[in-house]
Amino acid sequence: MRCLFKLRALMGIGLALGSLSSAQATVTRYVSFGMPDALLKAQFRAAGSQQETRVIFRGLPEPGGYPAFIRRLVPLIQDLPKNERPPIGLDPAAFEQAGIGTVPVLEVDQERKAEGRQYPVTEPDPRIHMRKTLAALTPTEWRRALLKEAPQERKPPLPSATSESRLTVDPVFRLPQSIMDTGGRVLAAAGETANPLTLLPSEVSLLILDIDDQRQREAVVQRLNSIQGDTWVLAAGRTPGIQDSKIQKLSDHMKTPILPLPQRWLDQFRISHLPVEVRTTNSKIEIRQWPP
Known part of the structure; x- marks a missing residue:
């Protein structure tokens, strides 16, 4: 039963992962829920006013996972007009490739710049959690x-x-x-x-x-x-x-x-x-x- 729960949880993580239109986006804003809500709102607003811009988190918040992600995200973007809401999602691979451990960071044409005061990325990399969980499962x-x-x-x-x-x-x-x-x-x-x-x-x-x-x-x-x-x-x-x-x-x-x-x-x-x-x-x- 414990193993079954783990497998279902991993399936949920899988459905939440994905590169978010990275082929089309030339501007990326790296963020985390470790940032103050006011600063996150400012990042979403800035991204919504720019074309071909995406906002990404490294992973899902703990505890709570995907439901907690939605609960925290919706109040931050609901005041934005629908046509000014930027693509928002998870891209742990981008964080890893860029070596980003603090945010906010702005990336334009693959050149990155820290924006103002930096905050630690609080969301764990879900791929690492997945590998550890799979490795811990016995054949039985x-x-x-x-x-x-x-x-x-x-x-x-x-x-x-x-x-x-x-x-x-x-x-x-x-x-x-x-x-x-x-x-x-x-x-x-x-x-x-x-x-x-x-x-x-x-x-x-x-x-x-x-x-x-x-x-x-x-x-x-x-x-x-x-x-x-x-x-x-x-x-x-x-x-x-x-x-x-x-x-x-x-x-x-x-x-x-x-x-x-x-x-x-x-x-x-x-x-x-x-x-x-x-x-x-x-x-x-x-x-x-x-x-x-």
């Missing part, structure tokens, strides 16, 4: 978690894609509970519908494959090498009896963690063939399948 814990997620009656493996196709999903859902800011004010009430990608514009890339299919494994490795930014690989079509070493071996080969994908995810996203790439863009989820 992995197996128990997978058996817990596996349906009682397994469905046959999904067929390999024979042609390329795309499906766009509008991720609007009904809130199971209210979202409130740190002062207790309700930002979105339970029962209301919301699209999380409009609150937090971001780009997330996932690759899903049947780990038992050699052609799919080769196709995903090739695709992974051509994608910039953080990409998460999820393994479907896995039977409970398969050796955990297969996932670990492929993970080492790809040089990226591979996580098990519950069958219900395939059903929810109406995935009928593999492999597929799932990407968030323009407040929607795009699902692309291609032949291996």
